[in-house]
Amino acid sequence: MANLAFFVQHDSSLPFQIKTHFDALGAPRAHPLTDVADGIRAVKQTLARRFDATPSDQLSLHLPAAVARASSGLSAACFLFEESEFDSTLDPGCALEALLALGVSSKRPLRVVVKSNNNRKVYQQNNTILCVQYLNYQPVVLRTHQLITASGEWVPVLFLVTDVISAFFPALSPVDLGQITLHLPLSLTRRAATESGVAEEFVFSMKETWPLRPGCRLSELSAVGNDDRNPFIISSQSDTITMDEYMASSLPQPVYDNPVSKPNSSGSHWKKPAHVLHWPGFEAAVNDWIKANHVQHLQRIEPPVFVPRTITEEVQSLQPFILDNLLSVSSKCFIPQTEFKAIRQIVSCVGNPDHLMTRDGEIVALAEEKGKWTLLSDDIVTDYTLNTPASKSLSQLYHYMRMNHRKYGILTSYEYTWFVYRSQVCDICQDPPQGHETLFSSRGIAYNHQNPTPLQCMAYFNSLVNSENMSSPPPSQRPSRSRGSLYHGSASSPLSNQSSSSSSSSIHCGQEFVADDFNFNSVLGEGKSKVYLETYNSVPVALKVADIAKNPKMLPELLNEVSIYEDLCELQGSGIPKFMCHGSIEDVLYCIGISVCGSCVETLDAMQKEILVGILERIHQAGILHNDIRKENILVDESGNPVIIDFGFASRSVSVRRTA
Numbered sequence: 104m105a106n107l108a109f110f111v112q113h114d115s116s117l118p119f120q121i122k123t124h125f126d127a128l129g130a131p132r133a134h135p136l137t138d139v140a141d142g143i144r145a146v147k148q149t150l151a152r153r154f155d156a157t158p159s160d161q162l163s164l165h166l167p168a169a170v171a172r173a174s175s176g177l178s179a180a181c182f183l184f185e186e187s188e189f190d191s192t193l194d195p196g197c198a199l200e201a202l203l204a205l206g207v208s209s210k211r212p213l214r215v216v217v218k219s220n221n222n223r224k225v226y227q228q229n230n231t232i233l234c235v236q237y238l239n240y241q242p243v244v245l246r247t248h249q250l251i252t253a254s255g256e257w258v259p260v261l262f263l264v265t266d267v268i269s270a271f272f273p274a275l276s277p278v279d280l281g282q283i284t285l286h287l288p289l290s291l292t293r294r295a296a297t298e299s300g301v302a303e304e305f306v307f308s309m310k311e312t313w314p315l316r317p318g319c320r321l322s323e324l325s326a327v328g329n330d331d332r333n334p335f336i337i338s339s340q341s342d343t344i345t346m347d348e349y350m351a352s353s354l355p356q357p358v359y360d361n362p363v364s365k366p367n368s369s370g371s372h373w374k375k376p377a378h379v380l381h382w383p384g385f386e387a388a389v390n391d392w393i394k395a396n397h398v399q400h401l402q403r404i405e406p407p408v409f410v411p412r413t414i415t416e417e418v419q420s421l422q423p424f425i426l427d428n429l430l431s432v433s434s435k436c437f438i439p440q441t442e443f444k445a446i447r448q449i450v451s452c453v454g455n456p457d458h459l460m461t462r463d464g465e466i467v468a469l470a471e472e473k474g475k476w477t478l479l480s481d482d483i484v485t486d487y488t489l490n491t492p493a494s495k496s497l498s499q500l501y502h503y504m505r506m507n508h509r510k511y512g513i514l515t516s517y518e519y520t521w522f523v524y525r526s527q528v529c530d531i532c533q534d535p536p537q538g539h540e541t542l543f544s545s546r547g548i549a550y551n552h553q554n555p556t557p558l559q560c561m562a563y564f565n566s567l568v569n570s571e572n573m574s575s576p577p578p579s580q581r582p583s584r585s586r587g588s589l590y591h592g593s594a595s596s597p598l599s600n601q602s603s604s605s606s607s608s609s610i611h612c613g614q615e616f617v618a619d620d621f622n623f624n625s626v627l628g629e630g631k632s633k634v635y636l637e638t639y640n641s642v643p644v645a646l647k648v649a650d651i652a653k654n655p656k657m658l659p660e661l662l663n664e665v666s667i668y669e670d671l672c673e674l675q676g677s678g679i680p681k682f683m684c685h686g687s688i689e690d691v692l693y694c695i696g697i698s699v700c701g702s703c704v705e706t707l708d709a710m711q712k713e714i715l716v717g718i719l720e721r722i723h724q725a726g727i728l729h730n731d732i733r734k735e736n737i738l739v740d741e742s743g744n745p746v747i748i749d750f751g752f753a754s755r756s757v758s759v760r761r762t763a
Contacts (some may be wrong), residue, residue, distance in 0.1 A: 106135075107199055110212035111146055111164070121145050123199060139164055140195035160333045165214040169382060169579075173239075192216075192733055229444040231321065233410045234334035235271055235285070242334040245270050247321055265317045271337055273389040286336040288423045314338070343403035347393070349436045350400070350559045354550040355409045355428055357517055374689065375498060376542040378531055379487045385522065385545040388557040389563040399438065407432045422457055422472050425517045430458060430470065433561035441467065441565050453506040453623045454691055455650040460513070465570035468511040471500040478516040481547030499652050501525070501542055502691045506618035508572040511564070519547030520557055522564050525573060550719075570743055613665070614686030615695065621646060629737075631657060636699070644683045644696040660751055661685070661693050668697075671725055678718035679747050701740035722747070728756050 106124040121267065123136040126145075136142055143162050150162075188572060193213070230248040237243075245267060248257040261267055268283045315335075363500045393400070410427035414420045430443040441462045446452055449459050449466060460468035477492045486493040504512045504525055514521040522545045529535045548560050555563070625636040632649035639646075649657040668682040675681045680697035687693050707715065715737065722729060729736075729753040 107202075109142070109199070109202060111142075111149075111215055112212040119149060121149070124332065132747050136199055138195065138199060139193045139197045142199055143195065150215070163216050165216060167212075183366065188456065190230070206343060206385055233267060233321070235267065235337055235457075236334040237271070237339075238335040243271065261321055263317065264315045264319045267321070267335070268337070282340045284338050284340075286314050286338055310418065317537075335752035337405070340403060342405065344406050345403055346400035346436050346438075347397060349404055349407060350393070350562050352407050352558060353553075354432075354517075354557055355411065357424065357550070358411075358413050360413045362414050374502070376525070376540045377503060377529065377535070378485055378541040379497070380541060380543050381484050382522065382524070382543040382545040386548075386555055386560075392563045392566065393555065393559055400436075404435060407435065412574065421474055423518070425515060426458065426470050429515065429517060429520070429557065429561075433558050433565075436558065436562050437565040438562075438566075441568075444458055447629070450626050451573055451624060453618055454503050455653045456500070456503045460511075460565075460568065462568075462570060466507060466509060467568040467570050468507060468513060468564075469500065469503045469507060470513040470515065471496065471503065473514070473516050475516045476517045477546070478514070479518060481519050481549065483514070483521055483544055483547060497521075497542070499691070502652070502689060504689065506689060508574065510571075510573040511568045513564070514544075517550055519546055519549055520560070521547050523559060524567075527574075614684055616686055616688045618688055618692075620688075621694075623648075632661075632746075637696070639684070642683065643699045645680070645699050647695045647697075647751075648688070648692050649694075650691065651687075651693045658693055661695055664695060664750045664753065667727055667753045670727055670755070674718075674721055674725070678714075678721065678745075679750075697748070700746040703735060703737070704739050705734075707737070707739075711739065711743065711745050715747070718745065723756065726755050727743060728754050730754060 106122060108120050110120055112119075121136070121142060124132055126132055126148075134141075136145055143164060146164070147162055163196045194288060208515070219450045230246050233247065234242045235245055245261065247259055249260045253619055261270060264285045267285055272283065329440045372458045390585050409432065410424075412420065412424045412427065414424055426443065434440075434442050439462060441460055443458045444461050445458065446455050449464075451463060452466060452469075456469040458470040459553055460470060477496055479491075479493065480486060483493050483497055487497055488494075500512045500514050500523060504510070504523075509527050512523040514523060515599075524543050526541045526543060527539065529539055529541055531541075534761040545560075548555070548557050557565065619635050620639065621635065623635055623637075626633055627636050627645060630633040632647050635646045635648060636643050637646045647661075649661060651658045651661075665682075665685050668679075672682075676698070680700050683696035683698060685693075685695045719729070719732070725748075729750065731745060731749060732747070736747060736749045738748055740746055
């Protein structure tokens, strides 16, 4: 007989497992369990240890009715005759091996019925169940009352939090017990504080669980609603470290395997700050902050967990490595709580910075990540004056900070991490003009740097940042090569009546926008680019925006779409959108604005399909192939007429003669 395992549930407690060849401690059984009678004896032993049910109690095992009905391979002789709404009693002589085909599991366990003379009503009223979990082990059920067999009464044995800890670790000495704490999950803490009136019983903590005072009475926690989904948490100081110790941890050394350098920044015409200077006294300020907040950092948390990963290519493998081993790790010790999120998780972000530092859903700082091939030295301020690739990386971060009105940013290659902030106060220039900005950057903090460590620097930086908007220079103070008015697809449009040979030059004369020209709040769609619902000069537009600083290959695609609209100028507003505007947004983003046409529908009726075919024929007659006709690119306007949008993949057909 092979080793079998089946699950058993007593009352409303968590299901527990019985194995035929091994006991609860994992030791081999002298005589393997073969039938239900053997199983009952094993269940009695487990109940005696876990639930205070004595071996003298009469037990029976019951098969849930749902399982019994589904079991066609088990003989009816295995069941005692019993009319029950819930289950069927198993015959003690039934072989356990016959239960294999029943699918008994933790979700459909065998039921235990205990028949004894104790006062079950008193037990239900006074006996409190406590689910307690240690580390990642399965929660254990403890009861505040114990059955006295002679009298059949249940008497209280657990009164205080310290009693629970002693019951969970019965072999620990009093000295060892002093190192153990019982925590209430944060999800239950708020309810306990408001409904149970025991807020004073909690030790102050900013982390996910709140430690209970050792003298807290268990009767005060009866209304908390503790169960296996929200168990009390047992924590040992030997399993945790202080936040000071956490922040002093060293980061793992990166491992490279023939990495390929693929820069992900461009932009030779970016607006630059007036000055780029070293952040004065940054490292000394970090060390002073660590000393000043020592008491607050005495709370204990689990040690940092690093994720080993071989870096083979800059963007695809370096950035996850940075997220796992620097950003996410550092956020565990942030006070106030802050986390790093991907750009897609925050709709309001302008551009595509690699990660966003957020607090309560608001952006407080931006993080940009590059390979060590781009950021070669720790002195990025000097590199900036030499116009090296590092200067482009810093300029890119600066633009993201400006466009999102944020003061703080992080630039990192993991090998080094720089902390950056903007200032509109200048100690160098006398009477600086409006829009005059200085960018301050720390020296690069190496991943193995000590006093301060990168995690200490990240925690200090987090204490500085906030979600307060920082104004950017007004549009009139920014350089502008061409800020023409909006134009609509018509004969007088800059995009009309031009041959294809001259379209390229006209296309590059698009407008120059600033980030404040748009709101960037309402997202209509998202892919390689984002489409926003905007209002510009009182005209509603669907604005497609791509980050060409991060993905310069998008620019030719967007310019091609602009030229396609030029070729289709006579169709604009009749079957395709009106072309409204195009141009760069501070040389970081590129946008195309079209009229708002309607909404998507699941199906088209016969008339709409006929109109759609006619629109496609006219597009083809103009020498254009759309190349991306699908449901998402077909809208229906207020009059019920279909409109074809998104010419990003369109091309010119050599087989169809173009019309004038």
